Amino acid sequence: MIGNSTTVPTRREFLQRIALVLGAGTLATQVPWLPPLLAQPPGDSPADRVRIGIIGPGSRGGYLMRLLLATPGIEVAALCDDYAPNLERAASLCAPGTRRHSDYRELLASREIDGVVIATPLHEHAPMTLAALSAGKHVFVEKSLAYTIEECDAIGRAAKASGLVFQVGHQRLYSRRYLRAHALLARGELGPIRQFRGHWHRNGDWRRRVPKPELERKINWRLYRRYSAGLSTELGSHHFQLANWLSGTTPLSCVGYGSINHWKDGREVEDNMAVVFRYPNGVQLLWDSLISNAHHGCEFKVMCPKGYIETESGRVFLETPPPAPGLVQLVNGIEKGLFETISIGGPSWVPDLAKDTEGSLLDENWREVDAESKLQLAAFGNAIRQGKPIPGMIEHAVHAGVASLMAQFAMEENREVFWPKNLCV
Amino acid sequence: MKDLVIPARRIRCELRWLAGSLAAACVINAYAIVRFSRPWSELLTQAHRVLALALGLWLLSAVLRAGLATVRSLVSRRRAS
Known part of the structure; x- marks a missing residue:
């Protein structure tokens, strides 16, 4: 705008x-x-x-x-x-x-x-x-x-x-928060990257106002396959670039599905998609996008054994938070001994609910x-x-561009698409 | 309205109790550092909690001493009567 x-x-x-x-x-x-x-x-x-x-x-x-x-x-x-x-x-x-x-x-x-x-x-x-x-x-x-x-x-x-x-x-x-995430991962403080998870969800038809019907394809080019590869290239390319950058490599292959299940208005590109990229060392990127529900918004997560990063919101979550100060532990221990009830029976397992921790900010000034x-x-x-x-720059451009198209072809052709050989970078 | 007069002897006494509470809180912090294998820097970084603990100990001692003084007073009154 x-x-x-x-x-x-x-x-x-x-x-x-x-x-x-x-x-x-x-x-x-x-x-x-x-x-x-x-x-x-x-x-x-x-x-x-x-x-x-x-x-x-x-x-x-x-x-x-x-x-x-x-x-x-x-x-x-x-x-x-x-x-x-x-x-x-x-x-x-x-x-x-x-x-x-x-x-x-x-x-x-x-x-x-x-x-x-x-x-x-x-x-x-x-x-x-x-x-x-x-x-x-x-x-x-x-x-x-x-x-x-x-x-x-x-x-x-x-x-x-x-x-x-x-x-x-x-x-x-x-971006300072992505640069900090990259530095944190490069230092190995969270351990090796084991999985990427990304999503980009919006709720809207992705259309622009068209003054004359004959301008439909010119103005809403994103919706037509002849001009665009839809969600893969318009949104996914950012996250595919991140996965390549943070892993320091490129994907081996990609599978995925997509469809038009909500905005059935004559568009030709998918309004939802889910793809899995296979990276070296058994690492995967799980990525999905849809434009019929915006609840989860946009996020790209890096999962490591010692913690994980939510790069879009700029937060890092440690698997084992740093221990509380000794004095706090002592007081908590006394309090627990005095007031905690001893259960005689109870569940033999604890549900694997998501951890409700706030994490810490990668960058305090990222809202600009x-x-x-x-x-x-x-x-x-x-x-x-x-x-x-x-x-x-050439490497980032080519690698992210190719990955975006792999995701699109995997969906369209319903097959595993492999990283092309003999690329210039 | 009646003026409240706190004798200097009482102030000195309470300051001694407060200093004692502070010393006790520092010792408790040092014990906790050793007990939970935390860095000695917590002697400084946890100063706010040590201060809060010291005030808590002093208030607790004040309540206990007030209770004790009340009991003593009641006993001495009964003996006198």
């Missing part, structure tokens, strides 16, 4: 925000995609300015554009959309004179553009990204990477060969919703200014 106003933070505010993320332990040295954030902040010179073109400044693209307008050293220099209302609305928020295009190839031909942000329907990601890289433009492309596995691989290869900055919209890579998206765009701008690709 495009806001009506943008606030450009001062350089000091911006640096403070970055310091907050990098302050999470020694993350900057351990996580290869963070160092671009440590770059010298841009000055006021035009040479320090990175000129970005937005391809698809609609809903998500408009949101990214608003964040870019508030990022020091970045100029939104051109807009491209073949849907005029989106283009007009976006242009009204940019500086007067910002170039407008209805064909992305015109935008890519412009020498005034250093890089592009691509936030278009899924089926357009690959042709646009490949064309942008071929035109020598740095690319930030929204997740999920592409519509087919072959396209994911082709983008990965082109990005590697180009030496240009390439980034994908997996903003959790810049936009923080991670702002930082990934700042990293994109800094990397372009430095002229160095951001390490790890």
Whole structure:
């Protein structure tokens, strides 16, 4: 959603925000995609300015554009959309004179553009990204990477060969609570990862208002298989990326089911799905999504023998909580001895109910919703200014993109889908 | 309204009992640390609980001493009569 106003933070505010993320332990040295954030902040010179073109400044693209307008050293220099209302609305928020295009190839031909942000329907990601890289433009492309596995691989290869900055919209890579979860797991404090469990539940038809019937597929492209892979790519890709990142590997195979059991309104993609990914060492990712009940919301859990993490809510729960102070234990013991009743008979087993513990927060300041998206765009701008690709981004993009499509194919073809061989990364 | 006068002797006495209670709470905390194999840093980190325990012990001693004084007073009155 495009806001009506943008606030450009001062350089000091911006640096403070970055310091907050990098302050999470020694993350900057351990996580290869963070160092671009440590770059010298841009000055006021035009040479320090990175000129970005937005391809698809609609809903998500408009949101990214608003964040870019508030990022020091970045100029939104051109807009491209073949849907005029989106283009007009976006242009009204940019500086007067910002170039407008209805064909992305015109935008890519412009020498005034250093890089592009691509936030278009899924089926357009690959042709646009490949064309942008071929035109020598740095690319930030929204997740999920592409519509087919072959396209994911082709983008990965082109990005590697180009030496240009390439980034994908997996903003959790810049989230302090995810970085802390990653560090906690890397230190082995919870033991090895034994299972991932994720879900993304909403209650809504996922439709946007259509002014004319002929625009149905253009505006509600997410609902049609020709343009989208539905819940797998639109929601699942975030959690599949997390599983790959936190496990440090990729899945071996995937099985799953899905159906349209609630929103029977002519859509072609599933409104519910459940998949199981098989990872090395017997680890699984159990993931499901539905858009007919929002009670459980969105969560991604990492289960380990000594504890588990709820990454979305940013909490860690230890299996054996740290013992209470000695004085408390002594008083509790005396109290128990005095007042506890001794049962003569009773159940021979205790029900395995969920533990009702609050856990502890991974990060106290995580409620700033936009923080991670702002930082990934700042990293994109800094990397372009430095002229160095951001390490790890191609791998995250390709691996998450491929995993999302595996989940979709497993459902559609009712078979176990194996990790493709000979991928570029 | 009548002024209440607490003699200096009584204040000194109660301060001694309070100090004794505090010392006893510290000893109990040290015992608990050894008994439950907790770090010695709890001598400082649990200071708030030690203080609460000390006040509790002092109040308990006050109640016991008040009871004892009442019994003594009753016995001495009976002897006098």
